[in-house]
Amino acid sequence: MRENQLSSVEKRRIFLMLFLILLAFLGIVGKLFWIQIAATESYSSRGINLVKNSVIQRQRALVLESGRGEIVDRNLAPMTGKIVNALVAFPINRDYAMNQQDASQLVHLLQTSKEQWASFAKNLKEPQVWGTQDGGKPVQLNDQQVNGINGLGLSNVKVVQIEDRYPIGMTARQLIGFIGQNPDRVMQMYSSDLEKGKMELTSKIGGAGLEKSFDAWLRGVGETSISYFTDAGKRPLAGLDARMIAPDNSFYPVKLVTTLDSSVQQQIEALMDKLGIAEGAAVVQEAGDGDVVAMASRPNYNPLQVDLASNSWSNYAVKATAPGSIFKTVVAAAALDEKVVSPTETFDCKGALGKYGFTCWLKSGHGPLTMEEGYAQSCNIVFANVMQRLTAAQLETYANKLGVLNEVGWSGKTDMKTVLQQFDSEETGQLFAAHTPENDEGVLMQTAIGQRDVRMTPLQASNMVVTLLNDGKVYSPRVVKEIRYQTGREMEQFPVKTLSSEAGKISAKTSQTLLNWMREVVTEGTGQSLKGAKWALAGKSGTAQIQNGKQEKVNQWFIGYGPVESPQYAVSVVIKNRGPADSNKAIPLFKGIMDILASQGSKGSK
Template sequence: MLVFVFRLAYVQLIATHHISKYEIDLVEESIKQRTKKFILHSGRGYFTDRHGHSLHIDYYPSLILFPFLKEGIWPIGKVAKILNVSNEQLMDAVQNSENPILFEENNKRRKLTMDEMKKINDLKIPGVYAQYVQERVENIAPHLIGVVGENHKEVKRRYAAQVENGTISVNSGIGVSGMERSFDPFLISQGHSALAYFVDNLDRPLFGFDVRYSAPADPYHPTEVVTTIDKELQIHVTNALKEAGLINGGAVIIDAKTNDLLSLVSLPTFNINFPFDSGAKNHMVTAYTPGSVFKIVVAAAAIDLNLINKLDLFDCNQNLYGDGEEPRKLGKLTFQESFAQSCNYTFTQLANKLVRQDKLILERYATKLGLVDKVGWIGDVYRLEEVSHFPEEEIGTVIIDEQDIGDKFAIAQTAIGQKNVRVTPLAVANMLATIARGGEKKQVRAASKIKYENGTTVVEFPKQTLENRDKISPYTAMRLQELLRSVVKMEKGTAHSFLKNSPYPIAGKSGTAQKGLTKEEESHWFAGYFPANKPKYVMVIVDLNHQNGNIKTLKAYENIVEYLYKYDNKTKTKD
């Protein structure tokens, strides 16, 4: 008995907030047990696009009905008249409910007008409330925004002091991936807002029908992350990729002038309730074999070192090693024609010459073009170090082992973006933007600022240049611009047949890469910018399940360019 008495005293007086190894708060759990609560807003920060449109939640007036209404008499007819619905619809809604519910019509939450909201609240009916309520909707940018999960231990690890003083609950959701994870210290809930009432053991109201509103006395939360993406464009890109049949890959679009992210889509998408399934990988920040897109690096180095002449001809009937015939016979081509038609032989010959002069030259030029570094926005924010807009971003690699120097086969594979070459689509987009701007290197920004609930700014994310100042010259950038334009402009260019009639002239480079040990599977890239003469957009599309004859990347590219052209003209008309 003494043991039981001491144990009970310990539980009731000492361990009330942290009983068992799971650190269960008995006080908090007992309140939950005797409370019926309806959460109006979780208190966690949210994300909007550049125009202020929500990307993953909606927040609008809704009708909340409490379950005790079925046991009493209330002016149901007045509410039904305001909503223009039948009495039976309202009664059916509460009849089978054990908890507070949102009134629905046709299995969809009824959105109230401001007039309906005012009229219902003016009736002052206990258990009938018209309030702004948060609703999680389809996250149209899940790979960028990321997901939230619950983990008591992790909450305590990240926010020990706040948990101790009670400003943050161990039950708070925390960021698991994407910007939800990066910005978690600014987003984590400081307390939710709710309607609640106490019940007895039979779930009957303890104090009549007294429903109370509770919310943290904090005018600053929840916060709002203003991203740089465009919601309408994001939706269109997603649909365009699916219409083209692309199921594994994605697209990234950035502003050619500001380097702000406009859209990022990775397919397949994933269920946010299962954040670690196969679709959770963000392909746009994952390093893959780029194929002939890497020829841009070889071209930049060859231009700088004066290895080419406009009159030089390359025998593009030879294979990339120069020891046999190429199945795709192109004849003798100039350097520009070789780039436009993606002749492997030309670039493997140039790469071998370059590496003989400087074994690290391809790695150095990949660095100059921003291909091997992380290119997403990274910086210190208050006491937080290296806050990243793309926390899952991988670095690129262009590895040439010592034993590969002098091995024409190894250098040839590297020259055409195979062997050990790995780059992310985001880095490729950044490279094209660098070229389009004449060599100026910038970080890719995905958010412009974080705002408090009262509209004041918590954090601004300034535009930043890449730390590595080593870059290509304006002359080299100009020559690369000419080469990229020829891929679409020249009649035999690899993208001419698909993109020649585009409303915006396009400059870019295609690439097909073998992948896997058997090298039977391929991926296809198209990286470019437009309009070619006055760059406004940079877009990279990657199909990681490419099949010959079905170039899904170019089909989607054509669709999205046409959409942006119409969008720009519509905007000009409004202005």
């Protein structure tokens, strides 16, 4: 009886085990069904796409367009992101490669040699654009080449449209900037997108210029790529061939609409190169509201191969440097508004002050000059004497009133709830260094002529002229006026802004007086070589002595406006690190820029 009972218990145990095994089997079957049929696109807690990962070993993809926003000028002419026809070659099994006849025809169409093509094709490990080896640019194909290559019907090459982000001949390179990999900044700025899988640590982001300032807008919503499918033996998979993958969003990529005139910009850069300017900058602003029409910097650089150790990618238009005598404009403004000098009073320039080793640039001396005449002749002795009647605090007040000590470029909160500074890495100006005895008479005299610790950016210098042209009102220059969706609808707008100082602004009378004095610089003073320009011009010259290592160098400046009768533009130029005996290139550059602007006729649409 006991044996039968034990047998019954064993039976129940066996039945229970079989039941559990059946449940486990059904669970596995159900899970496999869910993986293979119901949830192939988003299986696992990590959101892994199994279909995508099942073919990743046999898919060869190449990014054709980054999806990054386009930067355009005021007339919507593209400055970045040119789309060109190019040839893409895919690595496949040699048995499926082209025959000798096809290879010869392709080589002929590409205008290359058999050896160059063979070397290129032999080393293919991933899809490659013809012409981009070693960080080069794609070879742009013309219509005849495109039709010829398509007519060959080859299995391992394809003509595609590809984005050339930084095309040959691109202008405003330092202002536009570049993109590159920066894992630390990606983690700092885009940690949320990293967690969501929208970005990788190796994703390229803005590294400098507008690319950096407006990176949050320019990043876009996805890349356009071409994929080529092969099996494990690198044989093409029938029916798959090459597939284009692109984001389905009619609003992106956006357009960054700048205030630049690309035609003016291009001509100014060509002029700088013609004059052999190795190091310097030029800024053109509209007289009415301070909008930047052109901003050029030298030396130039390649945005695809950036040497961060060099300064070639740095935008010198927003970097502070010694201004020399253009700073006398600030001293004159203070003297006029504070009424410390009478219009008829004269100062005797004998070539030297008699103390502090202070001299005039004209060693023989100018003789007796009024402050007005001293401004036109850029006499150091006159302004040393004027500075004796002003304090360091007064000079700082007027430097602030004219906007030459702080960052002046457009900044403010945006619709994205972020604080934006349009000009990347813009520097502030400077009057005195940290430990300089500000009230020392010798220090003040050197400061009055824009030497010693004084620093100013070319953007601040041209904006100071805009301030005078607007009776003392200081504008905050912008270089981007709006961002548009791909559909043309406005996404974000950056309105014209002014800057206010706690000290107020200089008087309209003083502004007009200084503008008239700038006319005399050209008619009777140091800028007389500008008389032959297409427009009647006005301005102020400057030469700042600087120390470059053990060598004595100079910065050559000229700032001004034109045409005199109805001012349209304010311009500043600086040529840095010139030899003391070198010819002046600042005035010819200023004249050339003004002639370019005069030839443009109307200012164009805004």
